[in-house]
Amino acid sequence: AKYGLINDAEFFTWLEGAGGSLIDGDTAARRRAVVHACRTKADIVAADEREDGARALLNLGHTFGHALEAQSGFSHALLHGEAVAIGSVFVAELARQAGVLDDATADRHASAFGRVGLPTGYAGAGYDELRAAMAVDKKSRGDQLRFVVLHDVGDPRVLAGPSEEHLRAA
Numbered sequence: 156a157k158y159g160l161i162n163d164a165e166f167f168t169w170l171e172g173a174g175g176s177l178i179d180g181d182t183a184a185r186r187r188a189v190v191h192a193c194r195t196k197a198d199i200v201a202a203d204e205r206e207d208g209a210r211a212l213l214n215l216g217h218t219f220g221h222a223l224e225a226q227s228g229f230s231h232a233l234l235h236g237e238a239v240a241i242g243s244v245f246v247a248e249l250a251r252q253a254g255v256l257d258d259a260t261a262d263r264h265a266s267a268f269g270r271v272g273l274p275t276g277y278a279g280a281g282y283d284e285l286r287a288a289m290a291v292d293k294k295s296r297g298d299q300l301r302f303v304v305l306h307d308v309g310d311p312r313v314l315a316g317p318s319e320e321h322l323r324a325a
Contacts (some may be wrong), residue, residue: 156170156243157168157215159191159308160267160305160308161215161309162311163195165316166191167263167267170188173187175190177271183193188189200242208324215243215304216240216243217242217243217292217303218242218246218292219240219246219287219289220242222242222282222285222288222289223288225239225288226280227279237273238287239279240273241275243264244265244268244275244276244307246303247260247261247262247264247304249314249317249322249325251303252324252325253314253317253321255306255312256307260307282322282323299315299316301315302314
C-alpha cells in the first residue's frame with residue numbers, strides 16, 4: 156500500500172480492489188504486490204543512495220510509526236509494518252488538516268491499509284507522549300518535525316514544521 160501511495164496511483168487502485176484477495180491467500184495477487192513493492196524500493200534506493208531526494212519519500216508513515224514503536228516499548232505487540240501503516244493514516248490526516256490533501260484521498264489511506272489487514276489506529280499512548288517521541292525522530296531537523304505526506308496518490312512531498320494545531324488534530 157505504501158509503495159502505491161508514494162509512487163504508483165494505478166497500482167494503489169488495483170490494491171484497493173485486491174486487498175481481500177491478498178488476505179485470502181491469492182498467490183498471484185500476493186506475488187504482484189510483493190514484486191511491485193520490491194522493485195519500487197530497489198529503483199528508488201538505486202537512484203538515491205544517500206537519501207538526498209526521492210529516497211526520503213520511502214519514509215511515509217515512519218516519523219509517527221517510530222513514535223508508536225517507542226511508546227510500545229519496541230514490543231512484538233506492534234510490528235514495524237503495523238506502526239508504519241498507522242503512521243501513514245496519521246500523515247494522511249495531517250495532510251488533510253494542513254490543507255494539502257483532499258478528504259477522499261485522505262480517507263483512502265485507512266481504507267486501503269485496513270483491507271490488507273493492517274491496523275489504522277492506536278490507543279496505547281496520548282498525544283503528548285507521541286509528540287515527544289516524534290521530536291527525537293532522526294528525520295527531524297533541529298526542532299522542526301518533517302513528514303512525508305501526499306498531495307495526491309503518487310504525489311508525495313515533505314511537510315516540514317506542521318503546526319501544533321494540525322499535529323494535535325491529526
